[in-house]
Amino acid sequence: MSKRSYTKSPKMFGNHSVEYTDSYTEEMDCEGLKVLRWSMFDTPEKLGSGKMFMETEPVNILDNVFMDCRMVAYIELGYTSKPYADRLKLPAKSCHRFGTAVKFKCINSTKRFRFVRSLIQYGVQRIHLTNDSIYFDTDHYIKKPEILFW
Secondary structure: OOOOOOOOOOOOOOOOOOOOOOOOOHHHHOOOOOOOOHHHHOOOOOOOHHHHHOOHHHHHHHHHHHHHHOOOOEEEEOOOOHHHHHHOOOOOOOHHHHOOEEEEEOOOHHHHHHHHHHHHHOOOOEEEEOOOEEEEEOOOOOOOOEEEEO
């Protein structure tokens, strides 16, 4: 018996849709990523803000984790502009304002465990878990390493 190799569905994140413009194309949106799109990390006011202002490290880590775990999740929060962060009442030193944090939805406890294990394997040291989401950031300079459960 031959072992079949796993192939990813090209429409893994099929619910995510973007209306591209001349200044921000689909090629720019998937540049350097395997399964995610930069627009998933955008602040609601500006298309392309995720690509412009998100740090590459957390996005690449999450892209690799999704690829390795063969799972998908909804990105709840990536980069936030100042007006949007103020509406969400994020603190001034929130990592979302600097583009080093990601929060994504994950309601299944088994999947949450697999995601957290993979994040730790990729060197993420700050992880916050709730019953329905996972938050992590790659800010190694200001904040100390921690894993929190709420």
